Amino acid sequence: MRWHARLSAETWAAHPLEERIAMVQNEISRARHAQETGYYGSVRLALERALELLDLTIETSIREPGLRDLLRWRDRIARAYLFPEDKIPEDVAQP
Numbered sequence: 001m002r003w004h005a006r007l008s009a010e011t012w013a014a015h016p017l018e019e020r021i022a023m024v025q026n027e028i029s030r031a032r033h034a035q036e037t038g039y040y041g042s043v044r045l046a047l048e049r050a051l052e053l054l055d056l057t058i059e060t061s062i063r064e065p066g067l068r069d070l071l072r073w074r075d076r077i078a079r080a081y082l083f084p085e086d087k088i089p090e091d092v093a094q095p
Helices: 009-013 017-036 040-059 067-082
Strands: none
Touching: 009 040, 017 040, 017 067, 040 067
């Protein structure tokens, strides 16, 4: 499912990189809160949204010097998505 169906890569790229990263971090924060309350389905949904926004960020940052860091960050978020009952590691919140 696409959560941000109306959000195009061009629109997303118009935002500063720091703002795009903050939006991904917001979704991770939502996932942590859901995890603390035991709503594991909501953990996965928040992480799906984080992955979608991060994928858009990666797509629009192909020529950025920090692309490798974004790809590593995506890998950590994806691992958290696969195991929603496990505590989300601190490093997932930072690229």
